[in-house]
Each structure stands twice: as structure tokens, then as C-alpha cells.
Amino acid sequence: MSDTAPTILPTYAAPPVKHRVFSLSAVIPAEVYYARADELKEAMMAHFEHYEPQQQWLLNLEEKNGVPQFHSMKPEVLIMHTFWHKSPDGQKLVGCVVEPDKISIILRSVPKHVERFPTLKTWSEKIIPVWASLLTPKISAAILDYANILSRDTVPTFINENGSLAIGELLTVFAGFPGEHQGIVPPYDCTMGLAIDPEAHIFLNLRVRGIQQHVSSGSAVQVDLQALKRPGKHGLTAAEAVDSLELLHKTVVDKFEVVFTPRAKAAFQPKTP
Amino acid sequence: MIAFTAGVADAQVSPAYAGEINRVVDQRIVGGGGADIDASKLRTFQFPQTMFPVDGGKVLLRTYEPLKLLMDERSETFVVEGWDIRLRCDQVYELPRHVVRKFLGLLAKANARTLTTSDQVQWLSILDQVDFKQFSIDRAMPHYLEGTLISRRLGQPAMVEWADGSRTSLHARVALPLTPLEPGDDFAAYVKLGNDNEVVSIESVSMLAAV
Numbered sequence: 001m002s003d004t005a006p007t008i009l010p011t012y013a014a015p016p017v018k019h020r021v022f023s024l025s026a027v028i029p030a031e032v033y034y035a036r037a038d039e040l041k042e043a044m045m046a047h048f049e050h051y052e053p054q055q056q057w058l059l060n061l062e063e064k065n066g067v068p069q070f071h072s073m074k075p076e077v078l079i080m081h082t083f084w085h086k087s088p089d090g091q092k093l094v095g096c097v098v099e100p101d102k103i104s105i106i107l108r109s110v111p112k113h114v115e116r117f118p119t120l121k122t123w124s125e126k127i128i129p130v131w132a133s134l135l136t137p138k139i140s141a142a143i144l145d146y147a148n149i150l151s152r153d154t155v156p157t158f159i160n161e162n163g164s165l166a167i168g169e170l171l172t173v174f175a176g177f178p179g180e181h182q183g184i185v186p187p188y189d190c191t192m193g194l195a196i197d198p199e200a201h202i203f204l205n206l207r208v209r210g211i212q213q214h215v216s217s218g219s220a221v222q223v224d225l226q227a228l229k230r231p232g233k234h235g236l237t238a239a240e241a242v243d244s245l246e247l248l249h250k251t252v253v254d255k256f257e258v259v260f261t262p263r264a265k266a267a268f269q270p271k272t273p
Numbered sequence: 274m275i276a277f278t279a280g281v282a283d284a285q286v287s288p289a290y291a292g293e294i295n296r297v298v299d300q301r302i303v304g305g306g307g308a309d310i311d312a313s314k315l316r317t318f319q320f321p322q323t324m325f326p327v328d329g330g331k332v333l334l335r336t337y338e339p340l341k342l343l344m345d346e347r348s349e350t351f352v353v354e355g356w357d358i359r360l361r362c363d364q365v366y367e368l369p370r371h372v373v374r375k376f377l378g379l380l381a382k383a384n385a386r387t388l389t390t391s392d393q394v395q396w397l398s399i400l401d402q403v404d405f406k407q408f409s410i411d412r413a414m415p416h417y418l419e420g421t422l423i424s425r426r427l428g429q430p431a432m433v434e435w436a437d438g439s440r441t442s443l444h445a446r447v448a449l450p451l452t453p454l455e456p457g458d459d460f461a462a463y464v465k466l467g468n469d470n471e472v473v474s475i476e477s478v479s480m481l482a483a484v
Binding site: 030031034035036037038039053055057058074075076077078079081 | 317318319320321322323324325326329330331333339342344362363365366369
């Protein structure tokens with residue numbers, strides 16, 4: 001933590017943010033969740049125009065000595081109730097995913113529709129009280145997640161001649177890697193947690209990992225900045241969790257400034273305040 | 274863990290934070306078929322939901338165990354073991370509605386004594402899987418009963434004597450509708466009973482002495 005006066009942080013015209021997500025993890029008795037599930041769907045459809053449930057067929061395999069084996073958990077199907085607000089040209093802009101123990105409000109970054117944190121905050125303030133009033137959840141964590149994608153599309157000037165990403169020039173945590181080496185290559189998968197303000201129960205997770213979906217357009221890396229608020233002695237209500245959004249956002253923005261190198265931030269096109 | 278995701282994988286919530294299931298989307302492993310694994314296990318999935326809302330969630334139909342879905346890759350459909358329900362895999366989110374629909378359909382036929390032979394087999398299979406006693410109790414209409422309030426103190430159980438002479442101690446929360454009454458008052462009410470005739474709720478209380 002810094003004890004200096006707060007500084008005004010720059011904003012960027014082209015940050016590599018793919019999506020911003022505000023999630024609340026919660027304990028909800030199964031009886032309550034399933035009894036109110038239909039009512040919750042109806043309530044959500046008053047705010048979102050599209051219901052597009054996601055489903056996952058999980059095989060639950062694990063690898064032992066290079067051989068895939070079944071995990072003790074049986075294969076199962078999970079359903080996530082997903083609601084979308086779309087742009088006039090049909091792009092998914094704001095979403096809400098409801099699971100038995102969680103709600104997530106998603107703000108996607110899509111071409112021609114540049115929405116930022118205030119939009120996520122507005123939707124969170126509108127939707128989460130609806131969810132909380134129906135399910136009376138016991139909140140176990142409030143999480144603000146910024147997923148940043150570094151790829152040919154977002155940082156074209158950092159692509160090497162062989163198509164690889166110059167990750168050591170983008171991320172400060174990679175830039176100063178000790179010892180001699182010719183370059184940094186995949187796989188990337190690094191996670192760390194930071195105690196930002198333990199007394200206020202504020203933490204931050206940083207995760208850097210390679211992503212396969214972008215293989216066709218060269219290597220790509222996802223940098224997740226996740227600020228968390230956990231309940232204190234007296235718990236955390238849904239309203240308090242929503243109130244913590246600004247603080248969580250400040251935490252993410254602060255760390256964004258120090259995780260990316262000055263050269264990377266110049267590529268994100270800083271705006272003068 | 275391997276997952277197949279239908280829907281919008283590109284908009285999934287990042288899975289990195291603690292407590293989140295590490296969901297890896299990678300279809301190549303199953304397509305490859307090179308692993309030494311029992312293929313039948315690849316086709317049987319559990320449906321973790323064991324409570325299905327009926328009457329808009331006022332009542333829950335509970336199964337003792339998660340339902341088993343047997344997948345047929347060729348037709349991209351699945352059947353629910355013992356329920357005679359077949360759906361397309363991408364319609365699995367509709368399963369709770371179909372479970373309740375199947376149950377209510379057979380229940381109606383059973384009440385009307387119009388179950389065919391195959392319906393009877395089906396119905397017995399379903400009754401083995403659901404908590405029918407609890408469902409019947411939860412869904413039963415309230416009974417009209419008359420009684421006398423014997424004692425009631427705030428936050429304490431209330432004592433009631435019913436018209437047949439039996440006495441019941443009511444939980445303070447259940448007895449809330451009796452708040453306007455005083456000991457000795459005769460009343461009538463619609464009473465919902467649970468397991469072992471325990472009073473679950475009281476509504477539409479009226480005072481008999483006032484009539």
C-alpha cells in the first residue's frame with residue numbers, strides 16, 4: 001500500500017480489456033434457489049431481452065502418469081441461466097449469468113460499442129438487488145474481474161517476426177526475469193494473490209495464461225486482474241457488495257498501471273485527464 | 274476436468290479466482306479416442322438438480338438421487354433413465370420442465386385410474402425415484418378446522434385444543450395468525466398439515482364467538 005497522496009491515473013482509448021465481470025459468490029439453500037428459479041427468470045427478463053442458457057457436459061477426467069482416468073466425481077451436466085442485452089446490430093453487450101451459488105454481471109468489449117466501468121456499475125446496481133431480494137443470499141465474495149487479452153489484435157506492435165508475442169516487453173512481472181535467456185515462450189500460466197487491504201478484506205488475484213482460442217492468429221495471452229472483497233465479522237450483504245464496486249475498481253486500475261510496462265501502456269493510447 | 278460448453282464460450286467468466294471450478298474447454302480429447310477409458314462412462318451424466326419447482330415454486334418435487342442422463346452421440350440426444358424423456362443435448366436446460374410435466378401427466382392419469390400397462394410401469398419407476406410422500410404433504414390443500422386457543426405468549430409456542438379434543442403445541446412462527454386471539458377464544462381456520470399431522474401453517478383465521 002502506498003502512503004503517498006492519491007494520484008490521478010490515466011485512462012486509455014484502446015485498453016486490451018475483453019470483458020469486465022462483477023460476480024457475487026453466495027451460499028443459497030437449494031430449496032430457495034430452485035423454488036424461486038422460475039420467478040428469478042421472469043424477473044431477469046424484465047431487464048434483458050434474450051435468455052440463452054449455457055450448458056456444460058463435464059466428463060471429470062484427470063490425468064495420472066500421462067493416462068486419463070475418471071475422477072471420483074461422476075460426469076455431470078451444469079446449466080447456467082444466461083441473459084443478454086444486445087446492441088441494435090445483435091452483439092452481446094451486457095450479460096447476467098445465474099448459477100445456484102453465484103451471479104455474474106458481464107460487460108463485453110465489442111467493436112463499435114465502447115462501454116466502460118460505469119455501465120457495469122449501473123447494471124450491477126440494477127440487477128443484483130433483484131437477485132438478492134428473491135434468493136436472500138449469504139455473500140461469500142464480491143469479485144471484479146478485468147480480463148485483458150494481449151494478441152495481434154490488441155498489441156500488434158508487440159508481435160515478433162516469428163508470430164510470437166513479446167510478452168517480456170508487455171508485462172513488468174516478466175520484464176525483469178533474472179538470468180540469461182533468448183526470449184520468453186509459451187506455456188504461460190502464472191497466478192499470484194496480493195493482500196491489498198486485509199483489514200478491509202480486499203485482495204487481488206493476478207493471473208497470466210496462454211489461451212488457445214487465438215492460436216490461429218498467433219500466440220495470445222490473457223491477463224486477469226481480479227479484485228475481491230470478502231465478508232468481515234458481520235458478513236457482507238448484497239447491497240454492501242455493490243457499494244464496494246468503486247473500491248474494487250480502483251484496486252484493479254491501480255494494479256493495471258503497474259502490471260503493464262510503460263511501452264505497453266503507450267500502445268493502449270493514454271488520454272490526458 | 275474436461276467440459277463441452279454450448280452457448281457463448283467467448284463470454285465465460287474467467288475461472289481464476291478461488292473456489293471457481295476450473296473449467297477447461299477442449300473438445301479435442303474426446304474426439305481423439307486414444308485414451309484407455311470405459312466408453313459407457315462417457316455417455317452417462319448426472320443431472321445435479323434434485324429439486325424441481327411445481328406450481329411456480331410453491332412446491333418442490335424432490336428426487337432421492339440425481340437423474341441419470343444417457344447420451345446418444347449419433348442423434349445428439351439423451352434419455353433420462355427411468356423417465357422415458359428424450360431431449361436434444363442442447364435442450365438440457367429444459368429438462369426440469371419436462372420432468373415436472375411427465376410427473377404431473379402420470380399423476381393425473383393415476384388419479385383418474387387411466388394408466389395404461391406401460392404407464393403403470395413408468396409410474397412405479399418414477400415413484401421409486403421421487404419423494405412422493407413429501408410432495409403430497411406439501412401440495413395438500415389446507416383443512417378447515419375449529420379449535421380453542423388455550424395459551425399464547427409472544428415468542429413462545431401456543432397451545433390449541435381442536436374440536437375433537439386433541440391438543441397441539443404450535444411453533445411461535447406458525448401461531449402468528451392467532452395473535453389477535455386471547456386464551457379461551459374459539460376460532461376456525463384453514464390449517465396445513467405436514468408429517469405426522471404437524472401443523473405447518475394456519476391461514477384465514479376467523480373468530481367463532483363473534484358469529
